[in-house]
Amino acid sequence: PSNPQVEREHAILRQDGCRAKGGAPGFKVAILGAAGGIGQPLAMLMKMNPLVSVLHLYDVVNSPGVTADISHMDTGAVVRGFLGQQQLESALTGMDLVVIPAGVPRKPGMTRDDLFNINAGIVKTLCEGIAKSCPNAIVNLISNPVNSTVPIAAEVFKKAGTYDPKKLLGVTMLDVVRANTFVAEVLGLDPREVNVPVVGGHAGVTILPLLSQVKPPCSFTSEETEYLTKRIQDGGTEVVQAKAGTGSATLSMAYAAVKFADACLRGLRGDAGIVECAFVASQVTELPFFASKVKLGRGGAEEVHQLGPLNEYERVGLEKAKKELEASIQKGISFIRK
Numbered sequence: 001p002s003n004p005q006v007e008r009e010h011a012i013l014r015q016d017g018c019r020a021k022g023g024a025p026g027f028k029v030a031i032l033g034a035a036g037g038i039g040q041p042l043a044m045l046m047k048m049n050p051l052v053s054v055l056h057l058y059d060v061v062n063s064p065g066v067t068a069d070i071s072h073m074d075t076g077a078v079v080r081g082f083l084g085q086q087q088l089e090s091a092l093t094g095m096d097l098v099v100i101p102a103g104v105p106r107k108p109g110m111t112r113d114d115l116f117n118i119n120a121g122i123v124k125t126l127c128e129g130i131a132k133s134c135p136n137a138i139v140n141l142i143s144n145p146v147n148s149t150v151p152i153a154a155e156v157f158k159k160a161g162t163y164d165p166k167k168l169l170g171v172t173m174l175d176v177v178r179a180n181t182f183v184a185e186v187l188g189l190d191p192r193e194v195n196v197p198v199v200g201g202h203a204g205v206t207i208l209p210l211l212s213q214v215k216p217p218c219s220f221t222s223e224e225t226e227y228l229t230k231r232i233q234d235g236g237t238e239v240v241q242a243k244a245g246t247g248s249a250t251l252s253m254a255y256a257a258v259k260f261a262d263a264c265l266r267g268l269r270g271d272a273g274i275v276e277c278a279f280v281a282s283q284v285t286e287l288p289f290f291a292s293k294v295k296l297g298r299g300g301a302e303e304v305h306q307l308g309p310l311n312e313y314e315r316v317g318l319e320k321a322k323k324e325l326e327a328s329i330q331k332g333i334s335f336i337r338k
Protein backbone atom coordinates (compact mmCIF):
# COMPACT_ATOMS: atom_id res chain seq x y z
CA PRO A 1 0.00 0.00 0.00
CA SER A 2 1.43 3.36 -0.98
CA ASN A 3 1.64 6.34 1.29
CA PRO A 4 1.44 9.47 -0.87
CA GLN A 5 3.45 11.59 1.54
CA VAL A 6 6.29 9.08 1.76
CA GLU A 7 6.26 8.62 -2.02
CA ARG A 8 6.38 12.34 -2.61
CA GLU A 9 9.28 12.64 -0.24
CA HIS A 10 11.15 9.76 -1.84
CA ALA A 11 10.65 11.40 -5.22
CA ILE A 12 12.23 14.58 -3.86
CA LEU A 13 15.06 12.72 -2.15
CA ARG A 14 15.85 10.85 -5.38
CA GLN A 15 16.34 14.09 -7.23
CA ASP A 16 19.85 15.30 -7.76
CA GLY A 17 21.26 17.25 -4.81
CA CYS A 18 18.68 19.52 -3.36
CA ARG A 19 16.34 20.16 -6.28
CA ALA A 20 12.65 20.06 -5.50
CA LYS A 21 9.71 19.71 -7.85
CA GLY A 22 9.89 21.80 -11.00
CA GLY A 23 13.65 22.13 -10.81
CA ALA A 24 13.47 24.93 -8.28
CA PRO A 25 16.31 24.78 -5.74
CA GLY A 26 15.21 23.38 -2.42
CA PHE A 27 17.04 22.61 0.77
CA LYS A 28 16.50 20.18 3.60
CA VAL A 29 16.00 21.89 6.93
CA ALA A 30 15.60 20.43 10.44
CA ILE A 31 14.20 22.30 13.43
CA LEU A 32 15.25 20.89 16.82
CA GLY A 33 12.81 21.98 19.51
CA ALA A 34 10.07 22.33 16.90
CA ALA A 35 7.16 21.95 19.32
CA GLY A 36 8.15 24.90 21.51
CA GLY A 37 7.07 28.51 21.65
CA ILE A 38 9.60 29.49 18.99
CA GLY A 39 9.63 26.10 17.25
CA GLN A 40 5.98 26.09 16.23
CA PRO A 41 5.72 29.46 14.47
CA LEU A 42 9.22 28.86 13.09
CA ALA A 43 8.06 25.54 11.60
CA MET A 44 5.07 27.30 10.07
CA LEU A 45 7.18 30.04 8.51
CA MET A 46 9.74 27.53 7.22
CA LYS A 47 6.94 25.52 5.59
CA MET A 48 6.06 28.73 3.72
CA ASN A 49 9.62 29.27 2.49
CA PRO A 50 9.97 28.30 -1.18
CA LEU A 51 13.68 27.49 -0.69
CA VAL A 52 12.78 24.59 1.62
CA SER A 53 11.95 21.21 0.00
CA VAL A 54 12.07 18.99 3.10
CA LEU A 55 11.30 20.10 6.65
CA HIS A 56 12.10 17.83 9.61
CA LEU A 57 10.46 18.71 12.94
CA TYR A 58 12.17 17.21 15.98
CA ASP A 59 11.29 17.56 19.66
CA VAL A 60 11.20 15.45 22.80
CA VAL A 61 7.44 16.15 23.15
CA ASN A 62 4.47 16.96 20.90
CA SER A 63 6.25 16.90 17.54
CA PRO A 64 3.70 14.47 15.94
CA GLY A 65 0.88 16.95 16.52
CA VAL A 66 2.80 19.94 15.25
CA THR A 67 3.91 17.92 12.22
CA ALA A 68 0.38 16.74 11.36
CA ASP A 69 -0.86 20.30 11.66
CA ILE A 70 1.89 21.96 9.59
CA SER A 71 1.85 19.19 6.97
CA HIS A 72 -1.64 20.26 5.83
CA MET A 73 -0.36 23.61 4.57
CA ASP A 74 -0.46 23.56 0.76
CA THR A 75 3.11 24.72 0.22
CA GLY A 76 5.96 22.81 -1.42
CA ALA A 77 8.01 21.51 1.51
CA VAL A 78 7.50 17.92 2.63
CA VAL A 79 7.18 17.77 6.43
CA ARG A 80 8.19 14.88 8.67
CA GLY A 81 8.07 14.64 12.45
CA PHE A 82 10.57 13.02 14.82
CA LEU A 83 9.96 12.36 18.51
CA GLY A 84 12.56 11.65 21.17
CA GLN A 85 16.25 11.04 21.18
CA GLN A 86 16.08 7.67 19.42
CA GLN A 87 14.78 9.53 16.33
CA LEU A 88 17.39 12.31 16.41
CA GLU A 89 19.61 10.57 13.90
CA SER A 90 16.85 10.13 11.31
CA ALA A 91 15.75 13.72 11.90
CA LEU A 92 19.22 14.98 11.04
CA THR A 93 20.43 12.70 8.24
CA GLY A 94 20.85 14.58 4.98
CA MET A 95 20.04 18.04 6.33
CA ASP A 96 21.54 21.18 4.75
CA LEU A 97 20.51 23.49 7.60
CA VAL A 98 19.71 22.75 11.25
CA VAL A 99 17.93 25.41 13.31
CA ILE A 100 18.01 24.91 17.10
CA PRO A 101 15.43 26.64 19.34
CA ALA A 102 15.45 23.78 21.90
CA GLY A 103 15.73 24.60 25.59
CA VAL A 104 14.06 26.49 28.39
CA PRO A 105 13.26 30.23 28.07
CA ARG A 106 13.58 32.96 30.69
CA LYS A 107 11.05 33.91 33.35
CA PRO A 108 10.90 37.40 34.92
CA GLY A 109 14.01 38.17 36.97
CA MET A 110 16.17 35.66 35.12
CA THR A 111 19.19 36.46 32.97
CA ARG A 112 20.01 34.38 29.92
CA ASP A 113 22.94 32.96 31.86
CA ASP A 114 20.49 31.49 34.41
CA LEU A 115 19.43 29.10 31.63
CA PHE A 116 22.96 27.73 31.26
CA ASN A 117 22.62 24.64 33.48
CA ILE A 118 19.68 23.18 31.54
CA ASN A 119 20.36 24.39 28.02
CA ALA A 120 24.08 23.58 27.90
CA GLY A 121 23.31 19.87 28.20
CA ILE A 122 20.53 20.03 25.60
CA VAL A 123 22.76 21.83 23.08
CA LYS A 124 25.59 19.36 23.73
CA THR A 125 23.35 16.35 22.99
CA LEU A 126 21.88 17.90 19.86
CA CYS A 127 25.29 18.92 18.50
CA GLU A 128 26.64 15.41 19.08
CA GLY A 129 23.78 14.25 16.87
CA ILE A 130 24.68 16.80 14.20
CA ALA A 131 28.35 15.76 14.26
CA LYS A 132 27.26 12.19 13.68
CA SER A 133 24.43 12.55 11.17
CA CYS A 134 24.92 15.79 9.19
CA PRO A 135 28.43 17.12 9.92
CA ASN A 136 28.33 19.40 6.87
CA ALA A 137 25.08 21.15 7.71
CA ILE A 138 24.92 24.83 8.56
CA VAL A 139 23.81 25.25 12.19
CA ASN A 140 21.70 28.21 13.36
CA LEU A 141 21.82 28.17 17.16
CA ILE A 142 19.03 30.04 18.97
CA SER A 143 19.08 28.35 22.43
CA ASN A 144 20.23 30.70 25.16
CA PRO A 145 22.66 31.80 26.48
CA VAL A 146 23.88 32.08 22.86
CA ASN A 147 27.15 33.64 24.13
CA SER A 148 27.91 30.27 25.78
CA THR A 149 25.97 27.73 23.67
CA VAL A 150 27.89 28.61 20.49
CA PRO A 151 31.27 27.89 22.19
CA ILE A 152 29.72 24.67 23.57
CA ALA A 153 28.67 23.60 20.06
CA ALA A 154 32.13 24.45 18.70
CA GLU A 155 33.80 22.30 21.38
CA VAL A 156 31.46 19.38 20.66
CA PHE A 157 32.22 19.59 16.94
CA LYS A 158 35.98 19.89 17.61
CA LYS A 159 35.87 16.77 19.77
CA ALA A 160 34.05 14.93 16.98
CA GLY A 161 36.52 16.23 14.39
CA THR A 162 33.77 17.89 12.33
CA TYR A 163 34.18 21.55 13.32
CA ASP A 164 33.87 24.05 10.50
CA PRO A 165 33.74 27.52 12.11
CA LYS A 166 32.00 28.95 9.03
CA LYS A 167 29.02 26.66 9.55
CA LEU A 168 28.21 27.45 13.16
CA LEU A 169 26.19 30.62 13.59
CA GLY A 170 24.61 31.97 16.78
CA VAL A 171 21.37 33.72 15.90
CA THR A 172 21.41 37.39 16.97
CA MET A 173 18.97 38.47 14.27
CA LEU A 174 16.28 39.35 16.81
CA ASP A 175 18.55 42.08 18.16
CA VAL A 176 18.85 43.50 14.65
CA VAL A 177 15.10 43.17 14.05
CA ARG A 178 14.40 45.04 17.31
CA ALA A 179 17.03 47.66 16.56
CA ASN A 180 15.56 48.29 13.10
CA THR A 181 12.07 48.65 14.62
CA PHE A 182 13.03 50.95 17.49
CA VAL A 183 15.32 53.14 15.38
CA ALA A 184 12.66 53.46 12.65
CA GLU A 185 10.19 54.58 15.34
CA VAL A 186 12.54 57.35 16.51
CA LEU A 187 13.36 58.46 12.96
CA GLY A 188 9.77 58.22 11.73
CA LEU A 189 10.79 55.80 8.96
CA ASP A 190 9.44 52.50 7.65
CA PRO A 191 11.39 49.78 9.55
CA ARG A 192 11.92 47.91 6.29
CA GLU A 193 14.12 50.77 5.12
CA VAL A 194 16.31 50.78 8.23
CA ASN A 195 19.37 48.64 8.83
CA VAL A 196 21.16 48.72 12.18
CA PRO A 197 24.27 46.60 12.66
CA VAL A 198 24.26 44.96 16.10
CA VAL A 199 27.56 43.42 17.19
CA GLY A 200 29.09 41.75 20.26
CA GLY A 201 26.86 39.03 21.66
CA HIS A 202 23.29 38.21 22.63
CA ALA A 203 22.77 39.22 26.27
CA GLY A 204 22.46 42.56 28.07
CA VAL A 205 25.48 44.81 27.62
CA THR A 206 27.04 42.39 25.11
CA ILE A 207 24.33 43.50 22.66
CA LEU A 208 26.00 46.49 21.02
CA PRO A 209 23.98 48.38 18.41
CA LEU A 210 26.19 50.51 16.18
CA LEU A 211 23.93 53.52 15.84
CA SER A 212 26.70 55.49 14.13
CA GLN A 213 26.47 53.04 11.21
CA VAL A 214 22.69 53.04 10.69
CA LYS A 215 21.52 52.95 7.11
CA PRO A 216 20.13 55.26 5.83
CA PRO A 217 22.73 57.62 7.34
CA CYS A 218 21.29 59.61 10.22
CA SER A 219 22.34 61.10 13.52
CA PHE A 220 21.02 60.82 17.05
CA THR A 221 21.17 63.09 20.09
CA SER A 222 22.97 61.59 23.07
CA GLU A 223 19.56 61.08 24.76
CA GLU A 224 18.31 59.17 21.74
CA THR A 225 21.49 57.08 21.64
CA GLU A 226 21.15 56.24 25.32
CA TYR A 227 17.42 55.41 25.00
CA LEU A 228 17.85 53.29 21.87
CA THR A 229 20.89 51.37 23.10
CA LYS A 230 19.18 50.51 26.39
CA ARG A 231 15.91 49.54 24.72
CA ILE A 232 17.67 47.28 22.20
CA GLN A 233 19.74 45.65 24.96
CA ASP A 234 16.65 45.13 27.14
CA GLY A 235 14.25 44.20 24.33
CA GLY A 236 14.13 40.57 25.43
CA THR A 237 13.42 41.53 29.04
CA GLU A 238 10.61 43.85 27.86
CA VAL A 239 8.87 40.78 26.39
CA VAL A 240 9.70 38.48 29.34
CA GLN A 241 8.10 41.01 31.72
CA ALA A 242 5.03 41.56 29.54
CA LYS A 243 4.53 37.79 29.28
CA ALA A 244 4.68 37.70 33.11
CA GLY A 245 6.06 34.22 33.66
CA THR A 246 4.73 32.49 30.55
CA GLY A 247 7.95 32.73 28.53
CA SER A 248 10.10 34.99 26.39
CA ALA A 249 9.95 36.24 22.81
CA THR A 250 8.63 33.51 20.52
CA LEU A 251 6.77 35.14 17.60
CA SER A 252 9.26 37.91 16.83
CA MET A 253 12.02 35.33 17.38
CA ALA A 254 10.44 32.89 14.92
CA TYR A 255 10.23 35.76 12.42
CA ALA A 256 13.88 36.67 13.03
CA ALA A 257 14.99 33.03 12.85
CA VAL A 258 13.31 32.58 9.49
CA LYS A 259 14.73 35.84 8.19
CA PHE A 260 18.19 34.58 9.16
CA ALA A 261 17.67 31.00 7.94
CA ASP A 262 16.41 32.35 4.62
CA ALA A 263 19.58 34.42 4.27
CA CYS A 264 21.67 31.29 4.99
CA LEU A 265 19.72 29.34 2.35
CA ARG A 266 20.13 32.09 -0.24
CA GLY A 267 23.85 32.02 0.56
CA LEU A 268 23.90 28.24 0.12
CA ARG A 269 22.15 28.67 -3.23
CA GLY A 270 24.98 30.95 -4.28
CA ASP A 271 23.24 34.34 -4.20
CA ALA A 272 25.72 37.22 -4.03
CA GLY A 273 25.86 39.98 -1.43
CA ILE A 274 24.05 38.26 1.45
CA VAL A 275 25.26 39.97 4.63
CA GLU A 276 23.68 39.59 8.07
CA CYS A 277 24.85 39.88 11.68
CA ALA A 278 25.58 36.64 13.57
CA PHE A 279 27.62 35.38 16.53
CA VAL A 280 30.47 33.41 14.99
CA ALA A 281 34.09 32.34 15.40
CA SER A 282 35.89 35.61 14.81
CA GLN A 283 39.17 37.45 14.64
CA VAL A 284 37.53 40.85 14.72
CA THR A 285 38.45 41.28 18.40
CA GLU A 286 40.77 39.30 20.69
CA LEU A 287 37.81 37.08 21.68
CA PRO A 288 37.34 33.73 19.90
CA PHE A 289 33.66 34.44 19.17
CA PHE A 290 31.97 37.72 18.38
CA ALA A 291 28.84 38.91 16.59
CA SER A 292 29.32 41.12 13.57
CA LYS A 293 28.23 41.29 9.96
CA VAL A 294 29.08 38.14 8.04
CA LYS A 295 28.87 37.35 4.35
CA LEU A 296 26.79 34.22 3.81
CA GLY A 297 27.66 31.91 0.95
CA ARG A 298 27.87 28.28 -0.13
CA GLY A 299 30.26 27.52 2.75
CA GLY A 300 28.27 29.38 5.43
CA ALA A 301 29.77 32.51 7.02
CA GLU A 302 32.42 32.95 4.36
CA GLU A 303 33.69 36.33 5.53
CA VAL A 304 33.48 38.00 8.91
CA HIS A 305 33.35 41.77 8.54
CA GLN A 306 35.35 44.17 10.68
CA LEU A 307 33.38 46.45 13.00
CA GLY A 308 34.11 49.64 11.05
CA PRO A 309 34.59 53.03 12.69
CA LEU A 310 33.04 53.35 16.17
CA ASN A 311 32.24 56.54 18.02
CA GLU A 312 33.27 57.16 21.62
CA TYR A 313 29.98 55.87 23.08
CA GLU A 314 30.34 52.64 21.10
CA ARG A 315 34.01 52.21 22.06
CA VAL A 316 33.06 52.34 25.74
CA GLY A 317 30.20 49.91 25.08
CA LEU A 318 32.56 47.56 23.25
CA GLU A 319 34.90 47.32 26.24
CA LYS A 320 31.97 46.47 28.56
CA ALA A 321 30.62 43.95 26.08
CA LYS A 322 33.97 42.20 25.69
CA LYS A 323 34.42 41.79 29.42
CA GLU A 324 31.10 39.99 29.89
CA LEU A 325 31.46 38.04 26.64
CA GLU A 326 34.84 36.68 27.57
CA ALA A 327 33.42 35.10 30.75
CA SER A 328 30.38 33.65 28.93
CA ILE A 329 32.54 32.16 26.18
CA GLN A 330 34.90 30.64 28.74
CA LYS A 331 31.98 29.17 30.67
CA GLY A 332 30.79 27.40 27.51
CA ILE A 333 34.23 26.06 26.63
CA SER A 334 34.85 24.77 30.18
CA PHE A 335 31.50 22.97 30.19
CA ILE A 336 32.81 20.59 27.52
CA ARG A 337 36.51 20.52 28.34
CA LYS A 338 35.99 19.60 32.00
Ligand code: NAI
Binds near residue numbers: 058145
Ligand atom coordinates in the same frame (compact mmCIF):
# COMPACT_ATOMS: atom_id res chain seq x y z
P1 NAI B 1 9.89 26.59 24.91
O1 NAI B 1 10.08 26.01 26.26
O2 NAI B 1 8.55 27.11 24.54
O3 NAI B 1 10.30 25.52 23.81
C1 NAI B 1 11.47 24.80 23.88
C2 NAI B 1 11.26 23.46 23.21
O4 NAI B 1 12.50 22.73 23.29
C3 NAI B 1 10.19 22.60 23.88
O5 NAI B 1 9.25 22.14 22.93
C4 NAI B 1 10.97 21.46 24.48
O6 NAI B 1 10.26 20.22 24.48
C5 NAI B 1 12.15 21.39 23.52
N1 NAI B 1 13.28 20.65 24.07
C6 NAI B 1 13.73 20.57 25.34
N2 NAI B 1 14.75 19.72 25.43
C7 NAI B 1 14.97 19.25 24.19
C8 NAI B 1 15.90 18.35 23.63
N3 NAI B 1 16.82 17.73 24.39
N4 NAI B 1 15.84 18.11 22.31
C9 NAI B 1 14.91 18.73 21.55
N5 NAI B 1 14.02 19.60 22.02
C10 NAI B 1 14.04 19.84 23.32
O7 NAI B 1 11.00 27.73 24.74
P2 NAI B 1 11.07 28.88 23.61
O8 NAI B 1 10.34 30.07 24.07
O9 NAI B 1 10.72 28.28 22.30
O10 NAI B 1 12.65 29.23 23.66
C11 NAI B 1 13.61 28.29 23.25
C12 NAI B 1 15.02 28.82 23.48
O11 NAI B 1 15.28 29.94 22.62
C13 NAI B 1 15.29 29.32 24.89
O12 NAI B 1 16.56 28.88 25.31
C14 NAI B 1 15.28 30.81 24.75
O13 NAI B 1 16.04 31.45 25.74
C15 NAI B 1 15.89 30.97 23.39
N6 NAI B 1 15.66 32.27 22.75
C16 NAI B 1 16.66 32.79 21.99
C17 NAI B 1 16.53 34.01 21.36
C18 NAI B 1 17.63 34.55 20.51
O14 NAI B 1 17.54 35.70 20.09
N7 NAI B 1 18.66 33.80 20.18
C19 NAI B 1 15.29 34.80 21.52
C20 NAI B 1 14.27 34.15 22.29
C21 NAI B 1 14.47 32.93 22.90
